[in-house]
Amino acid sequence: MPSISRDEAAHLARLARLDLAPDELDHLAGQLDAIAGYVARVSEVAADDIPPTSHSLPVTNVFRPDEPRACLTAEAALAAAPEAEDGRFRVPRILDEEV
């Protein structure tokens, strides 16, 4: 099984949108490598012909009648927003400056 290098850990942190300090990354990378080595034990099980289980009980899609019902007001939905303006969530710019 492949191990997790520091560079790979840095890549994973970027993919997961986690801004980590260099010492934090050093620390986590070593631990992740150890955990990845442990969980790789699942490969010892011969399971080629075994179907995967994503859910312990059989689940089917659940529908409800297509009827309007009460939902959160805009005010309630915005109440916990870090910033709101004109009845909307206010967010930082979503495009890079160079674009």
Add this chain to the structure above:
Amino acid sequence: MADLTRMDAAALAAAVASGETSAVEVTRAHLDRISAVDTAVHAFLHVDADGAIGAAEAVDVRRRRGETLGPLAGVPLALKDVFTTTDMPTTCGSKILEGWRPPYDATVTRRLREAGIVILGKTNLDEFAMGSSTENSAFGPTHNPWDLDRIPGGSGGGSSASLASYQAPLAIGTDTGGSIRQPAAVTGTVGVKPTYGGTSRYGLVACASSLDQAGPCARTVLDAALLHEVIAGHDPMDSTSIDEPVPAVVAAARRGADGDLSGLRVGVVKELGGEGYQAGVEARFREAVELLGDLGAEVVEVSCPHFTYGLPAYYLILPSEVSSNLARFDAMRYGLRAGDDGTRSAEEVMSITRGAGFGAEAKRRIMLGTYALSSGYYDAYYGQAQKVRTLIARDFGRAFGAVDVLVSPTTPTTAFPIGERVDDPLAMYMADLCTIPSNLAGNAAASFPCGLADEDDLPVGLHVMAPVLADDRLYRVGAAVEQAFAQRWGGPLLSRAPELEVALS
């Protein structure tokens, strides 16, 4: 009358219903106890004294009007801080949700309120219910009332510690890999993980959606059963909720209390013992198995060969689900936003916020899940883990063809010292060795007190596993064991816990 905080929930509800005491008196007694001991225990992240007194007054008014009250009306409860509550913050033990006031109540919260149960406050937990010690809480660890230098289990350590220190007679936990059962074991209390889908997850902030399940925590088996019936049952707001009648858990607890287990077939899981298990835990477990035989059960050994792979499979499946579930904390709609200085992009703000808002364990699991789900590794990790999950469910299926319930220790050791495993994730994960298989297979399981380990005088739990929707069997076994041990010990296990020093401020 007797100290209200030492009474069980069934007795408190009866005393409220008869007018012997009032819900307000009961609630005040518990709020006073919280003031006296929670500085040392730190079970609660938030106490809502005014809200609790208000809820208790409403119960008393209903009683005076002659209304029929539910079986737990007027009884206080400690709610794990991972359920949404409109009148209290919901933090999930995370800085990223510090101070968040949800705009809706979880179904569990709503059902508690409708039953007249008095919610005292929100209890501490490992961040987003990830951990076995509550040390991963951003707001500091909870201390085990048996020994304040030790962990109360996790993730629901606040709930278990609140019960063991008489701050509440009832609590709610959630169990993704053992977070109800392991805290119950190490604090000498009762904790039940219902069948997956037995209780609603609506408003339960998700850790791993295919594994999470809310359940009752109490000091007695009957109290847990009464609470189970309040919170369980179909909920159209949760698409994985089972649309079937709730198993008759209260009737089973009452039946079990007669101490007769004849006709019950019990399987001892061969793989859950031996190396890595504390001697005192194994000794108490063997005694409990003997007791089951004395009570009339037929005891056999059962092999579940794939349980050994439960822990590694779990630490692929869980982080995978965590990494997608925690993606919602993006600093845009609610929760923390950090680093928004007007020049940074949304993506930069998102990364800075998540880096500042999540603790080490959340970061480890998010990154591990991101790794397990990445192309190239997906089949070898996540795909293979899902196949192991099938094999574990088949092991259960075969075992339950031969026996009615399976038993094991709840966790390999007694409560370990705070700090001992906090930076050794693999050692921490071992605490859930015995409890994880039931999360992967979705069946019901519970932990009941079965004595103190000789080497440290700390509580040991008996773990009982039952098939899907056979939750009632847990309560029959638990109640039988509880009454037999109480006779042997001359009282409940918790009566042997040291008295906490009471703050006089």
